[in-house]
Amino acid sequence: MAQASVHVAGQQHPIKLYLVVWGWLFVLSTCSYLVDYFDIHGYLRWFLILLFMVLKAGLIVAVFMHMAWERLALMYAILVPPVLVLVFVGIMVFESDYTHVTRLTFFGMGP
Template identity: 70%
Template sequence: MQQQELKKDSGHQEHPIKLYLMVWGLLFVLSTFSYLVDYFQFHGLLRWGLIIAFMLLKAGLIVAVFMHMAWERLALVYAILLPPLALLVLVGLMALEGGHTFLTRMLFFH
C-alpha cells in the first residue's frame, strides 16, 4: 500500500507494458506493409506516397508513445513539433520556387 502511495506522490507515471507491446506490434505491421510496397513493385507516386505515409505513421507512434509526447503538456508538444513543421513548409516553398526558376531558365536559355 505504501509503495502505491509513493508512486503517486513522486509524480512518476508508469504505463502498462501492454501498451508498449501493442505499439511495438503495430510498428512491426507498418514496417511489413512498407516492405510489401517494394515486394508488390508499386511504381511512381503510389509507391512514394505509401512509403512516406507508413514512415510518418511509424515516426508518430515512436514520438507519441516511446518518447512520451502523448502525455506531455500541449505547450511542450507545440514547442517541439512546430519548428520542424515550419522548416518543412519553408523547404517545400523553396523547392517550388527552385522548380519554377529552373523551368524559367530552361525556357529562356535553351
C-alpha cells in the same frame, strides 16, 4: 514506507500499451516491405513509404518518447518547427521551377 509512497506517486504505463505499439510498428513495417514485394512504382510507392514512415515515427514519438503525456506547449515547441521546415521546402520546390524557367529565358539554353 517512504519508498513505497515515492513509487506510487510515479506515473506507470501498462505493459499492454507498449505491446500494442510494438504490434502496430510490426504491422506498419510489414506494410512498408510489402510495397517493395508487390513491386509498386511511381508516386504511389513514395506516398506509401512516406506514409508508413510518418506513422511509425508518430507512434515512437508519442508513446516511447512520452510525447502523448506532455503539455500542449511542449508538443508545439517540438512539432511545429519541423512542420514549418517542410512548408518552406515545399515553397522552395515551387520557386525552383520559376527560377529555372527565368534563367533559361534570360541566359539562354547554354552550350
